[in-house]
Amino acid sequence: MNATSHRFKQNAHDAIADEKLKKALSTMKVGFREKRAAAIAKLPEFEALRDAGRDLKNHVLENLDHYLMRFEERVVEQGGHVHWCRDAEEARQTILRICRDKGAKTVTKGKSMIAEEIALNHFLEEKGIVPVETDLGEYIIQLRHEPPSHIIAPAIHVSKEMVADAFRETHKQYPADRPLSEPRQLLDEARDVLRGQFIQADVGITGANMLIAETGSTVIVTNEGNGDLTQLLPRTHIVLASIEKIVPTLDDACTVLRLLARSATGQEMSSYTTFSTGPRRPEDRDGPEEFHVVLLDNGRSGMLGTEFQDMLRCIRCAACMNHCPVYGAVGGHAYGWVYPGPMGSVLTPALIGIENAAPLPHASTLCGRCEQVCPMRIPLPKMLRHWREKEFERNLAPPRVRQAMNAYAWLATRPRLWRWYTAAVARGLALWGGKRGRIASLPLAREWTAVRDMPAPEGETFMQRYRRQQKGAR
């Protein structure tokens, strides 16, 4: 997928003009937030659990090589295969090779953000293999030829009428005049279409919420059961996961699971939590004959040991975007790549380069709500600021910003001149405001006065009045 993160401002402008999107976002915001708050209120040890989650992931990141190699050993012992992939291209080629070996014509897919990250669907289509998304949200956006706008609710921006339109356009096998106004009707139709695909598919590809080193298992959490059908019915199961998904033990996996669903959807557990450990054994009644894990780095190891290492604790719950007022105003597509919201604004520059995502670290008031709700206690605002600093160091900040900062620092370190300047500003703006006490249009602050008035100062500065009072008192 071609990133448009560098055009964030234009994207945001388009998003704000979209009334349907506004409605979808306001419903989403309230829903996710209230459900999360209710789930956490019922778990007194939630804060302690957050500490445990943070410490666990910090430990993993300090010993990442060790746990990944143990994981590989365990997978191989159980008859599976592990493929180490440095970047998106290696991962795509590895998956293609496996698919071609199996003579695959169609592959079913469970929801995977890593598949989005490596733009897998587009690649497979080019190579003559039909990928079928089986998560309902992902299926909808696949039909609409667009990327997800949220990491756990990919079609959050799509209304049910828009879904009906997409279904009518694609599912030509059904009568054109069938009723599709109710969610139930849409669901039944999607289920009917997807059932056939599950049976037909030669290869099933899923993501992984976690990889467990001690058992060589991969874990997915879903609410639709599509993940299970994707990985159990085809002869070959490919798990696509990034390297930071590893945890040492089953116990550790449970710590993460207890945080994940509560932070994401406000559920105590998702409807399905599925552990996959190797291919089908002789005594198993079903399961894939081949089990492959594609381990993707794609820039993550480069974050280790830097000020962005903490970002690798992320478990993709989406709490940060659900609570972000900026995400709530513009939605996910404005961020221009795979990962939106605060976690995206930190991760995207690390994965595609800050020069391709320069506006994202600035797309925040640094209000701190994201850090407050992050189950892994990731200091997101601090890292957004770190990116701003990187831009400054690498001369990526616009020259006028640089000049403005120099002028500001120059003036702020000259108190007498500062006093004179601030007094002039206070006086000037107060006169401009006149009896109304506010200014409707100010040429030097057009971005401000385009949408709101500028309250006028009182007239004199505090320092002027204070100094006069002091003199009078003497």
Add this chain to the structure above:
Amino acid sequence: MSDLAAARRPDSPHVGLFVTCLVDVYRPTVGFATLSLLEKAGCRVTVPECQTCCGQPSWNTGDREATKRVARPLIDAFVGFDYVVLPSGSCAGMIRYYPDVFQGDPVYGPKAEQLAAKTFEITSFLTDIMGWNDVRASYRDSATYHDSCSGLRQLGIKAQPRALLAKVEGLELVEMQRPEECCGFGGTFCVKYGEISDRMVTDKVTDVDTTGAGTLIAGEVGCLLNMAGKAKRLGHRVKARHVTEVLAGMADTPAIGDDR
């Protein structure tokens, strides 16, 4: 003993008042209200003449060097006081970040640590440090309180202003649906991303309007300028005031953005 006499007691803490640049330029009343509250609470107050700005604009833009230049003289001017108090959570919060700004600096690193440890936002200082709540002010209106982000999340300011406002005679406090939601000011954010900021502040003043409160109170002049400016543009009649104006009984001047 009068309040003034108490304030001049030698054993009373010596507080350096940093009025902040927005208060200095836009709302001097807040500076005098803060000064008055500190004196009522028994502090000896000095306003260092060389104060300018805390460095937030450059720090949040990513310019560490400019921030250091701005912060150094401030550290030198304020580090000698018993306490440093500001009528702003974000500027107090900025000074709490100084140790990070001067990380590894053998001279200013330790000084920044010292200063950060004694720097407070006014309502938190009065409540948590001075244990003072002898508010003798009256304000006859219903009001709603906006929790500014830095104060709330960095400094844990939520109960303190409400506890003090509860003692103001005649004031009836009503809560918004989402008092903790950012107003969209965010320093330079509001002009960098004007449209997004507009969506956020529109939601905010709509929430304020829905409470039916006659006054909007906050502890941050930046947020107040933003919210008052939007409320005025939308024709809302709410009066925007800084918490110190109400607590110090100095709310007889026109509210922020109101007719003179």
